[in-house]
Amino acid sequence: MSQGAGDLLLLLAALLWAPGPSPTSSIHVYTQREVYGTVGSHVTLSCSFWSTEWISEDISITWHFQAEGSRDSTSIFHYAKGQPYIDDVGTFKERMEWVGNPHRKDGSIVIHNLDYTDNGTFTCDVKNPPDIVGKSSQVTLYVFEKVPTRYGVVLGSIIGGALLLVAVVVAIVYILRSCWLRRQATLQRRLSAMEKGKLQRSAKDASKRSRQAPVLYAMLDHSRSTKAASEKKAKGAPGESRKDKK
Structure with missing residues (x-):
């Protein structure tokens, strides 16, 4: 075998035995598709997630907002190292409340005092190292003077x-x-x-x-006998009277 062929075989063997990149898990994030609210009220933007890994201390949750008709998306909320950080310069300043709990796989927020400018798309993104590969989820908020009946x-x-x-x-x-x-x-x-x-x-x-029949028959026979005797006596009575006269 030539020297070049031997070197090629060694290179292929090294590539086969070399450790590849470690596989990463996929995290799944879920939100509602649409949420409706009225001016001056509040609304909860729910965000839940599922991860194959234990909840890490390095878990992070980020909310982005893209106003209706705009192409720009800005970060309005961030959770990291166990602390929530709310944007203190945007339109949601002092109107946002953190109600989630990462240990319950919940990254929800509440927006108070809704206004028409809040119409737009909110995106929830979750990272739970080493489970960092996944797709964010979006929910669209519609603010009305009065919520229409769907x-x-x-x-x-x-x-x-x-x-x-x-x-x-x-x-x-x-x-x-x-x-x-x-x-x-x-x-x-x-x-x-x-x-x-x-x-x-x-x-x-x-x-x-059946019990009364013999008695009735006996009574009938007695009645017939009595009647026959009476008739016989009646027939014999005139002859006797004529003999007495002679």
Whole structure:
């Protein structure tokens, strides 16, 4: 084997055995898509995250704001080393409150005294070393004089009402059917009891008639005998009277 080929094999072996870059975990950040508020009120911008690593002391949470119609994004909040840092020069100064808890995987903030200038997109970004690779999440804030009713809410209410109505109808039908079945069962028991009573009375009447039949026959025979004797006596009476006269 030539010297050049040997050097090439050694180089390939070194590349195969050389340790590669350590893999990094991916952190996942979640926010709502849209949030609505009214002028002068407050709103909570929720931000939660999921990390494969234990919550590090070096965890950091950052919120950025991009005003509606603007291309620039500015940092308005930062959490690091266990302390929250609120922008003290921007429009959210003295109007922002930290309500999150990194140990509960919560990086939420509250914005007070809303104004129309707060319309825009807020971005939440979380880093939990060594879990630092991930995508931030965005939520859009809409500030109104009065929060409009969303079509989805109306549709959801209609669907919910329809489902509730169906459930009520099904419950009523079930109750009525149960009552009808119970009533039929009660009537059936009563009819059975009546039929049983009739049969018992019929049996008693038949037994009574069977006991009374000989007595009636005897009475009839006695009556017939008495009647025959009376008729015979009546027929013999005129002859006797004529003999007495002679």
